[in-house]
Amino acid sequence: MKKQLLVAAVLAAMATMQAHAGALDDGNLSISGFGTVGVAKGNSDTAEFARYNQAKGVGDSPRISLDTNLGLQATYKMNDWLSGTVQVLSRKGPEGNFGTEVTWGFLKAKINDEVSVRVGRVVVPTFLISDYQNVGYANTMMRPPVELYAQNPIENSDGADINYQTNFGDLNFTAQAFVGVSRGKIYVSSGSGSVATYRAPDAGISISGEYGPFIVRAAHARAEMEINDIGSLNTLSNTLTAVGFGKLASDLNFKDGKKIAFTSVGMTMDWNNILLQAEYAQRRAKEPVYLADTNAWYAMAGYRIGKFVPYVAHSNVEGHGTSVTVPAAFAAAPAALRGAVTGLMGAQEQSTSLVGVRWDFAKSMALKVQLDRVKPKAKSGYLIHAPAAGTTKDINVVAVGLDFVF
């Protein structure tokens, strides 16, 4: 039922968009939006392909849940320097249904031509396209490479940010810093899958330089992640504590908040119709926690031919060790318990090769077709609903999507 309502809403929005040129503008209020209507199908009946934080993925039957979304945004200008913006986004999320969330809602004060401050629910710009990853129309690829973007599912923070933009001759320089508390739900795929709640005070900075056809960006963000309700993890912790490994139990879990750091560098190039986009990101736990440290990267190359942009990309994520030191005495623990802990601490590893094409066929609309070949390597990669023993079987996912903005 909810799915049908969402599709109806998307179609109504598109009809409105055709009727009005550009954003609806009522003096100081402007309403705009974006969305994707997408269908995807995999070829596996043993595991599902999903974006991060989705409870249901794509198996061997076609689904619209993978890439379909609708975002609505309203901005109200109070005067020359003060404005308010709210954005809501509907998409398939961690609770298995099409949920609607307030992605951001803030007051923005323009301090001068170069600096502005925003207070409220602000964007967390962890990686290169983090802040506009849900806007299909703004991106070449169908979706952000999951190998890199699943490293941090936090998208917004309740707090404040400051944005600085200046030009040194032909170099455009921007910097952004934020601080706040992120709250939300997270889908935990272990076992039969469950939804957990997180709270993470966080802060970060990103700087970016645009010169001619190139954009280079670097960012660093830290979150003190607290999750208390991962059922399977709590059960394991209780067992460990009961057999005398209380410290290991508290090292493994996210209770009381564990500091995680994300560092990334990325670039894009748009030169003579050649498009490049590449990024490298690391996740490092700064305190012991079961979540493995990872390194991830992707590279995309595309070529613009009129209104078409065919592209190829490859992405990869691999483990980089763990922050937990298992006590020597644990070697004497029961094999099943040792297996559970080792399994928990392992990194999800996966790579994907993909090919696709984007076609800007009409005003404010783009059609995309993308084929992903996903190769899970360890812990079933980022596939969900995989067999308990894990899977290393490659799966193919084909997707068609219509992106629009209005």
Added chain:
Amino acid sequence: MNNNIIAAALVAALGALALPASAEVVVIVSQKNPASRMFSEQASQFFLGKSNLFTPVDLPESSAVRAEFYKKVADKDTAQVKALWSKLVFTGKATAPKEYASAAEVKKAVAADPKAIGYIEKSAVDDTVKVILTLP
């Protein structure tokens, strides 16, 4: 006989190759704006969200002058410019330039605001606005 046919064919072909007279596009600001000259790269900054110093205004998407302007000043087509603005608008960083239906309305908006910057056909220029850049 053959030479005449070839010559006629060549003339016809060259005639077909003759490009339609493309509109000369100029960038305009208010007479109250202290700027007197601007380079093409500087102008593009305001229309691609890279600088807040001036407030850009657009002609409608369907306008040939708009397509010509973005092609000349940024080497981008309408869809590319729109995708670029989507990144700024939907992250709350900027609002896209306001659209006005005709050169007359663009001139009126630009003349009224010392911070406004717009573009129109050269033939539409009058003394209510100041030309700071003529695109080749």
